[in-house]
Amino acid sequence: MHLIDTNVNRTNPNDVKWGVTKDDPDLLPMTVADMDIATPAFIRDAMQNLINQKVLGYVIPSTTLYDAFIHWQKVYHGVSLTREQLILIPSVAVGLSFVLRYLTDVGDGVIVMSPYYPPYQTLIKSNQRQFIDFPLIQRDGQYVIDFKRLEQRMDTSKAKAILVCNPHNPGGRVWTNTELQRIHELANERGMLVIADEIHDDTVYSDNQPVSMLSDLMGEDAASQTVLLKSATKAFNLAGVKTAFLATKNTQILGKLKQAATAEAIEEVNTFGLVATRTAYEQGESWLKEVNAYLEGNRDFAYQYLREHIPMIRPMYPEGTYLMWLDFMAYGFSDQELDAKLRSLGHIALNPGIDYGKAGSGFMRLNFAVDRNVLKDALHRLESFDKAVKAN
Ligand SMILES: Cc1ncc(COP(=O)(O)O)c(C=O)c1O
Structure with a gap:
């Protein structure tokens, strides 16, 4: 039996991550550092x-x-x-x-x-x-x-x-x-x-x-x-x-x-x-083992996918955390343009790297603590962004 539960619905207008969808229901937020994975049942109990x-x-x-x-x-x-x-x-x-x-x-x-x-x-x-x-x-x-x-x-x-x-x-x-x-x-x-x-x-x-x-x-x-x-x-x-x-x-x-x-x-x-x-x-030991194994699978999947399918986005390989730091500099956009284009062309929200200091300019942060299918959706959205930019 699996201990972790990735079937969650966070479309609450006060949710820091998902609240953005009240203005744009098509947007997929992959931002704030918490998980779209249920808080463990034994803790809720x-x-x-x-x-x-x-x-x-x-x-x-x-x-x-x-x-x-x-x-x-x-x-x-x-x-x-x-x-x-x-x-x-x-x-x-x-x-x-x-x-x-x-x-x-x-x-x-x-x-x-x-x-x-x-x-x-x-x-x-x-x-x-x-x-x-x-x-x-x-x-x-x-x-x-x-x-x-x-x-x-x-x-x-x-x-x-x-x-x-x-x-x-x-x-x-x-x-x-x-x-x-x-x-x-x-x-x-x-x-x-x-x-x-x-x-x-x-x-x-x-x-x-x-x-x-x-x-x-x-x-x-x-x-x-x-x-x-x-x-x-x-x-x-x-x-x-x-x-x-x-x-x-x-x-x-x-x-x-x-x-x-x-x-x-x-x-x-x-x-x-x-x-x-x-x-x-x-x-928490068994739950944590399971969630970390799942997150490791997500990390490896996203990293490989980006390298194979969207090589203009260059990911750093996270050794820890459920956050992936992505270098978008090859597209040549300003930070503001990049954020706007990811939203308008890819219907995805990431955390703009510039918020993390000047050293973060040209980067975006992706939170991969989500169901694998949501992660796939996010990667497909990044691919749509990539294709739309190249088509213009
Ligand atoms: C590195 C780091 N420190 C601190 C925090 C915030 O922690 P807290 O919610 O306990 O203030 C975060 C949250 O994302 C974080 O990533």
């Missing part, structure tokens, strides 16, 4: 059990929630944590803003590798910190870090922190142990804070296992300047439950953040999120 208790009053986060997360991080990510090292947060975005406000000062620089998840820029700038863009370079069709330039950028910018997204959204890279160690070394030498966004690290394929910035492999020194942000929401399709974790092994940082957490009552997260997150980490 656990939430239903809570409803069945008839009272949704105050609750204390259960010890089993912390135990489940600690166990998950140890078994799947080689990260040893204690309950004292954890702070509950409503989301990774809220956690990032919280960390910036309490661990850096107004005017401090924060290095972000570009292209980047767009809210990074918004959160850093609106907290009056300097957004320091560090473009990744492409080698053999994948993003890599030019460490010489990173070192220079750290020195010239005097940045106080570096944000590391692993696996990388939108490029799909799973940074290697060596790359992460090098980032740690450079940051450590300069007393920089490392903010690790590992929200996508449970969406992994047979050819790659992400290493956490807080992994035991990294050693104590490396881990000591790191704050980890993560949740069950990407892998288990729970974005709406708004529950995540912040973890750090640095006692000084922890002390500051715990005090700040009390001041802001930041740990007062949603009861449904507590239940959903605990259930995901307690019972």
Whole structure:
């Protein structure tokens, strides 16, 4: 019996991804990073059990929630944590803003590798910190870090922190142990804070296992300047439950953040999120295995299809995440034209790469966490776009 269910209908006008179809019912959105795959039944059942208790009053986060997360991080990510090292947060975005406000000062620089998840820029700038863009370079069709330039950028910018997204959204890279160690070394030498966004690290394929910035492999020194942000929401399709974790092994940082957490009552997260997150980490192993195998099939299918049938669209091969970064530069369109033409000629909406910083110009991001037939439809729409452009 299959555990995953790809038969979902999201045509709700308030749905961030599918809401666009209220203005254009023919448009196929392959955008926002959640899945068109049902949130697992065992998680929905656990939430239903809570409803069945008839009272949704105050609750204390259960010890089993912390135990489940600690166990998950140890078994799947080689990260040893204690309950004292954890702070509950409503989301990774809220956690990032919280960390910036309490661990850096107004005017401090924060290095972000570009292209980047767009809210990074918004959160850093609106907290009056300097957004320091560090473009990744492409080698053999994948993003890599030019460490010489990173070192220079750290020195010239005097940045106080570096944000590391692993696996990388939108490029799909799973940074290697060596790359992460090098980032740690450079940051450590300069007393920089490392903010690790590992929200996508449970969406992994047979050819790659992400290493956490807080992994035991990294050693104590490396881990000591790191704050980890993560949740069950990407892998288990729970974005709406708004529950995540912040973890750090640095006692000084922890002390500051715990005090700040009390001041802001930041740990007062949603009861449904507590239940959903605990259930995901307690019972999620088989479901996750199945969904990741399905997503891996989607990834391989889309990658092959694009290479064989639409070679002017050049995909990056995602090592992790359910996001594929597509290079449309061969068509020679401006970013605005490209988005408009994909919609008008292909009836498909992708996330415009330019939203991910200048380094994303000419790219589009495709979310392949959908039923295989929907993915085929999306690829056919891209083919129609390609043919229509060539016919003009
Ligand atoms: C890299 C990355 N970080 C953070 C988030 C947002 O996480 P949250 O919903 O927990 O704020 C996303 C969502 O797409 C993401 O891709």
